Structure formats: C-alpha cells, structure tokens
Amino acid sequence: MLAYVIQRVFQSAIVLLVVGLVAFSMFRFVGDPIDNMLGQERTQEDIERLRTTLGLDQPFPVQYYKFLSGAAQGNFGVSYRQGRPVSDILMERAPATLELAAVSGFLAISIGIALGVFTAIRRNGFAANAIMSVSLIGVSLPTFLIGILLIYLFSVELGWLPSFGRGETVDIGGWSTGFLTSSGLQALILPSITLGLYQMTLIMRLVRSEMLEVLRQDYIRFARARGLKERAVNFRHALKNTLVPVITVTGLQLGSIIAFAIITETVFQWPGVGLLFINAIQFVDIPVMAAYLMLISVMFVGINLIVDLLYFAIDPRLRADRTAAH
Amino acid sequence: MAGPVLSIRDLTVEIPTRYGILRPVNGVSYDIAAGEILGVVGESGAGKSMAGNAVIGLLSPPAHIAGGEILVNGTRIDSLQGEAMRRLRGKEIGMVFQDPLTSLNPLLRIGDQLTETMLAHLDISRSEAEKRAVAALEEVGIPGAAERVDSFPHEFSGGMRQRVVIALALCAEPSLIIADEPTTALDVSVQAQIISLLKRLCRDRGTAVMLITHDMGVIAEAADRVAVMYAGQLAELGPVRDVLTAPHHPYTHGLMGSTPLASRGRDRLHQIPGAMPRLDALPDGCAFHPRCPYGQDRCKSDPGPRITDGDGRAACWFPLKQEAVA
Numbered sequence: 001m002l003a004y005v006i007q008r009v010f011q012s013a014i015v016l017l018v019v020g021l022v023a024f025s026m027f028r029f030v031g032d033p034i035d036n037m038l039g040q041e042r043t044q045e046d047i048e049r050l051r052t053t054l055g056l057d058q059p060f061p062v063q064y065y066k067f068l069s070g071a072a073q074g075n076f077g078v079s080y081r082q083g084r085p086v087s088d089i090l091m092e093r094a095p096a097t098l099e100l101a102a103v104s105g106f107l108a109i110s111i112g113i114a115l116g117v118f119t120a121i122r123r124n125g126f127a128a129n130a131i132m133s134v135s136l137i138g139v140s141l142p143t144f145l146i147g148i149l150l151i152y153l154f155s156v157e158l159g160w161l162p163s164f165g166r167g168e169t170v171d172i173g174g175w176s177t178g179f180l181t182s183s184g185l186q187a188l189i190l191p192s193i194t195l196g197l198y199q200m201t202l203i204m205r206l207v208r209s210e211m212l213e214v215l216r217q218d219y220i221r222f223a224r225a226r227g228l229k230e231r232a233v234n235f236r237h238a239l240k241n242t243l244v245p246v247i248t249v250t251g252l253q254l255g256s257i258i259a260f261a262i263i264t265e266t267v268f269q270w271p272g273v274g275l276l277f278i279n280a281i282q283f284v285d286i287p288v289m290a291a292y293l294m295l296i297s298v299m300f301v302g303i304n305l306i307v308d309l310l311y312f313a314i315d316p317r318l319r320a321d322r323t324a325a326h
Numbered sequence: 327m328a329g330p331v332l333s334i335r336d337l338t339v340e341i342p343t344r345y346g347i348l349r350p351v352n353g354v355s356y357d358i359a360a361g362e363i364l365g366v367v368g369e370s371g372a373g374k375s376m377a378g379n380a381v382i383g384l385l386s387p388p389a390h391i392a393g394g395e396i397l398v399n400g401t402r403i404d405s406l407q408g409e410a411m412r413r414l415r416g417k418e419i420g421m422v423f424q425d426p427l428t429s430l431n432p433l434l435r436i437g438d439q440l441t442e443t444m445l446a447h448l449d450i451s452r453s454e455a456e457k458r459a460v461a462a463l464e465e466v467g468i469p470g471a472a473e474r475v476d477s478f479p480h481e482f483s484g485g486m487r488q489r490v491v492i493a494l495a496l497c498a499e500p501s502l503i504i505a506d507e508p509t510t511a512l513d514v515s516v517q518a519q520i521i522s523l524l525k526r527l528c529r530d531r532g533t534a535v536m537l538i539t540h541d542m543g544v545i546a547e548a549a550d551r552v553a554v555m556y557a558g559q560l561a562e563l564g565p566v567r568d569v570l571t572a573p574h575h576p577y578t579h580g581l582m583g584s585t586p587l588a589s590r591g592r593d594r595l596h597q598i599p600g601a602m603p604r605l606d607a608l609p610d611g612c613a614f615h616p617r618c619p620y621g622q623d624r625c626k627s628d629p630g631p632r633i634t635d636g637d638g639r640a641a642c643w644f645p646l647k648q649e650a651v652a
Contacts, residue, residue, distance in 0.1 A: 217428060218423055218425060218428035218429045219428060219429055219430055219431040219432070221384065221423065221429075222421070222423055222429040222430070222491070222494075223431065224384060224415065225382055225384060225415055225416065225420075225421035225423075225495075226415065226416040226420075226421075226443045226446070226494060226495070226498075227412050227413060227414065227415035227416030227417055227443070227446055227447060227498070228412075228416070228442060228443065228446050229412065229446060230412070232442065232446070236434075236442070237431050237434070240433050240434075241431070241432070241433055244433075314433070315432075315433065316432070316433065316478040316480070317432060317478070317480045
C-alpha cells in the first residue's frame with residue numbers, strides 16, 4: 001500500500017513536470033508581454049532593458065528552470081500587469097473559485113447520483129423517462145449558453161437573482177467567503193448551477209447505466225431471493241457496486257469543474273482564478289498563466305491520486321494483500 | 327400426516343411476445359413433502375428453472391403466472407405481490423443459484439450478508455444474528471467459521487462459496503429450498519460434497535427441496551422422486567429409482583440412453599433424433615411425438631394425458647411397460 005502511494009506520487013511529479021514544460025513552451029506563441037507593458041512612447045532601449053530585467057532574453061529552457069526552482073519555494077514570480085506577487089493574487093482569487101466549484105460539485109454529485117438511482121430503479125416510469133429526455137439538454141448545451149439562458153430567465157425577466165459578481169463576502173483569516181451573507185449565497189446559485197449542470201447529467205447517466213448493469217447481476221437476484229427489502233437490495237447491494245466505476249469518472253469531473261470554471265466565471269464575471277487567467281492571457285501575463293496552469297495540473301493529479309486510493313476503501317478485492325486469499 | 331410443503335397445481339407461465347404467447351411452463355403439477363428432494367430434470371429451455379422462479383416469485387417480466395395454483399404449507403402464494411411475497415422469500419422459500427462466484431455480493435462481508443438476511447425475517451437482535459451466522463457457517467462445513475465470517479466472498483474458493491450460498495439460503499430456516507443447478511458450475515469432486523451437504527441439511531431440518539438440474543447423476547445421487555420436463559410440460563413423475571431404471575415415457579427413456587455411464591462401457595451413446603421444439607412452434611398433440619420412436623396417430627392430435635397424483639406416471643398415451651430393476 002505505502003509502496004503504491006510512493007510510486008503514484010512519483011508518477012504524479014513527472015506528469016507535473018511535463019505539463020509545465022508544455023505549458024511554458026506555449027507561452028512564447030501567445031504574444032509579447034513587452035508590447036502591453038510599455039506604452040506607445042517606448043524606445044528600443046526600454047524594450048531591451050525590460051526584456052533583460054524579466055529574463056525574457058534567455059532561452060526558454062532556462063526560463064522554465066528558473067520558474068520551476070522558484071515555484072518549488074512557493075515563489076511564482078510577479079505579475080506583469082499588477083506588479084504584485086502571483087501567489088498573493090492567486091490566494092486572493094482562489095476562495096471564489098473553490099467555493100463555486102465546491103457548491104457545483106456537491107450539486108452535481110448529490111443530485112446526479114440521486115437521479116441516476118431513481119431513473120434506474122423506475123426505468124419504465126414516466127418521470128424517469130422525462131428526466132432522461134431533459135438530461136439530454138444538459139449534456140448537449142454548451143456551458144456559456146446555459147449561463148446566458150439562466151441569467152436571462154432569473155435575472156433579466158424574473159429579477160430574482162443577481163447576474164454577476166459574488167455579492168458581499170466576509171473575510172475569515174484571509175479567506176473571503178460568500179457563504180455567510182444572503183447576497184453571497186444568492187450570487188452563488190446561478191453560477192453553480194451553470195457550472196454543475198453538465199457534470200450532473202453526466203454523473204446521472206453514468207450512475208443509471210451502471211446501476212442497470214448491476215441490477216442484472218446474480219447477487220442482486222440472490223439478495224431478492226433471500227427476501228431482503230427493496231431498499232436494502234437497491235441501496236445496500238446495488239448502489240455500492242455501482243459506485244466503484246462511477247468514482248473514477250466523478251473524480252475526473254471534479255477536476256474539470258475547476259478547469260471549466262473559466263467559462264462560467266467569464267459569463268458571470270465571477271472574481272475567481274478562471275477570470276484571472278482569461279485576463280492574464282489578454283495581457284500575456286506569463287507568471288500568472290504559468291502559475292494557474294501548474295495549479296490546475298496539481299489539482300488534477302491530486303484528484304486522480306485520491307480516486308485511486310478510494311478504490312481501496314470501497315472494493316475489498318483490491319485489498320487482497322491484507323488477508324491472504326484461500 | 328401433514329400436507330405437502332409445496333404443491334403446484336396446473337401451473338402455467340406465459341410470456342407475451344409480438345408473435346404470440348409463449349408458455350415455458352404449461353400445466354405442470356407436482357408436490358414436494360417435508361424432507362423430500364424432488365429432482366426436476368430436462369433439457370435447456372424445458373421450463374424447469376422457470377417453474378422454480380415462478381414459485382419464489384422472481385419471474386422477470388414480461389413472464390408471469392397465467393394459471394394454476396402454488397401452495398406453500400397449504401397457503402396459496404401465486405397471487406401474492408410485493409411486500410407479502412418478499413416476506414416469504416428467504417423465510418419460507420430459500421433459493422440456491424447455479425454460480426456461486428456471482429451469487430454473493432463482492433463488496434459485503436459474508437457475515438453481513440448472513441445477518442442482514444436473518445434480521446430481515448427473524449425477530450432477533452444483531453448480536454444474536456451474528457452468533458447464528460457463525461453457527462450457520464459451521465453447519466455448512468466452513469473451517470474456522472468464527473474468523474471467516476469477516477471474510478469477503480473473493481477470499482473463498484468456488485465450492486466454499488457454494489457452501490456459503492447454502493448457509494444463506496437456509497439461515498432463516500425456510501421450509502422449501504429451490505436449488506437451481508447448484509452444482510453445475512463446480513468441479514466434479516466438489517459437486518458430490520455439495521450434494522451430500524444439501525441432502526444432510528434438508529433431511530435434518532425436514533426441508534423440502536426442489537433440485538433443478540440437467541445432470542442425471544445428481545438426480546440419481548440425491549433425489550427421492552423425479553419430475554421430467556419437456557417443452558414446458560411434465561413428461562414423467564415418479565420415484566427416482568423407478569423412473570431411472572424403468573422409464574415409462576419414451577422421452578425419459580431417450581434421456582437415460584443419452585447419459586454416459588461408466589457401467590455401460592464403450593457403447594456409443596444413444597441420441598434422441600431432432601431437437602426440442604421452440605416454444606413458438608409446438609407441434610399439435612403430444613409435444614414429443616415428432617421425435618418419438620413409438621408415436622402413433624393419436625399422438626399427433628391429442629396432447630398427452632395430464633399426470634395427476636396417484637394415477638399415471640407418464641404423460642404418454644402408450645407408456646413403455648418396463649419393470650423396475652430391483
């Protein structure tokens with residue numbers, strides 16, 4: 001078990017290095033940050049001086065090495081645009097994105113699993129078929145369109161919910177939270193639905209098909225033949241077996257919730273790291289972009305690791321080394 | 327003397343299809359007394375498992391009971407639905423499936439599967455159920471039962487798992503066990519152990535057993551009486567020794583001729599010409615007549631006589647007259 005974890009962490013580190021390398025090499029094609037940083041009245045000397053100060057005259061492997069050695073010490077450099085340390089900016093923006101992602105993820109998982117189980121158990125019922133048809137919309141509509149439709153309906157027409165921003169936030173030890181004010185909570189509703197809808201329908205359809213597969217198994221028939229209550233058969237026996245494959249996809253989906261937050265944050269002008277990244281691209285703010293991409297990849301790799309470890313917790317067959325098979 | 331534990335009268339199971347109604351079980355009647363083992367034999371598709379599933383109320387829709395009566399301990403159960411039927415399963419009627427590798431839920435400890443079954447039916451405490459779970463495992467011959475209750479199914483071999491399945495089927499002390507091909511998936515050496523275990527437990531408790539199999543050897547070994555099924559109908563019913571050594575129905579005769587026996591040496595195995603008719607293309611008259619070497623004109627128009635208890639052992643107009651080998 002421990003050897004497995006060490007091996008996985010080692011693999012993860014290599015993945016991160018490669019991701020960083022690819023990302024860093026891409027920045028050279030985004031544009032020249034110098035253009036944005038100096039005004040119209042610049043001289044060739046100004047440009048050269050700034051280029052040398054920022055280290056942009058060096059070959060890109062050297063730039064990457066400098067970035068990595070800095071990042072290893074928690075120093076992601078200074079934003080070209082804001083002139084402040086990138087780590088400070090990220091820390092300031094991260095709570096907004098994490099709160100949004102947490103609420104969306106929670107909605108997607110809880111509602112997705114509940115609806116998936118429901119549509120599997122009542123697979124011929126009217127309600128189940130209606131849910132399945134509606135879920136096609138969730139899978140096929142692009143995120144930004146859902147966001148715009150929700151804004152049109154609930155903000156413009158009905159005027160119930162705010163169309164942009166986080167509302168009021170409360171600062172707790174450097175973490176600004178929107179959970180504690182009513183305007184903060186209201187502001188969360190539309191963006192989190194927008195962000196979570198696709199994942200929710202995906203999880204629901206996955207749970208449904210896995211559950212239908214499990215319900216056909218002999219041990220479910222045997223559980224019925226032993227006279228167990230329908231509830232016990234469906235939830236104790238079927239659902240647990242359903243969740244094993246569902247966990248993988250769900251874990252990856254949680255990663256993409258944070259990554260896809262870019263679109264939702266842009267539509268709702270949500271002051272999170274996704275919006276920060278979009279603005280950074282427009283300005284060719286290389287330190288911010290690099291830090292953001294590293295952060296996202298750390299998150300993906302971390303979630304993958306957790307998913308693999310969850311398998312051990314759920315499926316006893318993988319723990320075979322604990323008690324020897326007879 | 328008490329009445330039979332299971333009594334089936336004119337049981338008919340129908341499956342409506344686009345091309346008409348199929349009758350996988352058609353007018354079948356038999357009784358099983360307490361402590362008696364009735365072997366039900368026949369080819370694949372003869373309706374033997376379908377009849378077992380009908381008794382325990384686990385027919386998969388659209389198959390349903392279309393006629394006849396099923397009585398367990400004198401009470402009609404064929405019209406019971408939902409919760410009422412659930413209470414009977416496991417409590418009055420236990421079931422053992424063919425494949426022990428797939429009948430146990432891989433994610434639950436076998437002790438938990440035993441206790442949940444007992445708690446669903448018996449009015450006992452959890453600690454009492456846990457005690458009984460160990461006793462049940464000891465009874466089916468699992469060594470070190472006290473430690474093994476905490477094992478998962480994958481930690482057992484196939485034969486041991488079938489013992490666990492039998493313990494599960496018997497743990498709420500049903501008066502009838504339906505064993506659907508309980509040894510087909512096992513090694514030959516393990517088959518004999520499982521059969522003698524089933525025999526011993528049922529004799530000790532006075533449990534009636536419906537032993538569904540296509541293996542004449544298992545029937546000869548275990549059954550007291552045997553019911554031969556052909557194309558959904560009962561072909562012959564009688565004491566096992568009479569039916570096996572002196573079959574009255576030409577089909578049983580053919581079936582015995584096609585069973586390899588060491589005592590018969592190297593003679594070529596006899597084959598019944600043709601194949602069992604499909605359920606949607608049953609011939610008029612006796613279903614067996616196109617393959618019957620003794621068929622006469624009457625067989626082509628009149629269905630074979632119904633077997634009712636007492637008179638007539640074979641559903642045949644011209645039964646073979648043979649004396650049983652003493």
